Amino acid sequence: MSSGQSFLIVDISISAEELIKLYRGSANQVRATARDGRVVRFPARILQPFVTRSGVQGSFRIIFDGHHKFQKIERL
Template sequence: MRKILVDLSISQDEFISWYQGHAKSVVATARDGRSVSFPAKILQPFVTREGICGAFEIRFGKDNKFSSIRRLK
């Protein structure tokens, strides 16, 4: 299983526009410089009044499809 580390800083308004269907995917740059695209809906559990901010580990299966996400401490 592959994993990618990303640092995200997304305002609540920006995330809401993604979640309402204006965009279905988030594109971010991983810590190792790779570009990664993943479904915006996987971030929903991490939304606060300020938006989404922090470091996350995203895991993908052998088929390169999303498997899991967790916030890093």
């Protein structure tokens, strides 16, 4: 990570059925609680590289720039 960046670690478990609802519906934001207790919302599309037939499960590091704009997501 470069200077000015920050990150949150979230544990995500979204079933395939829930993902379909996210992608088809007007609410395409995922709401998750980070391990430090902060609540974060982000576009469901950033999880696309991690989608399997069973959905998305795992721990992820979400990296933001100094203006709190999404930079990247990494599976831990």
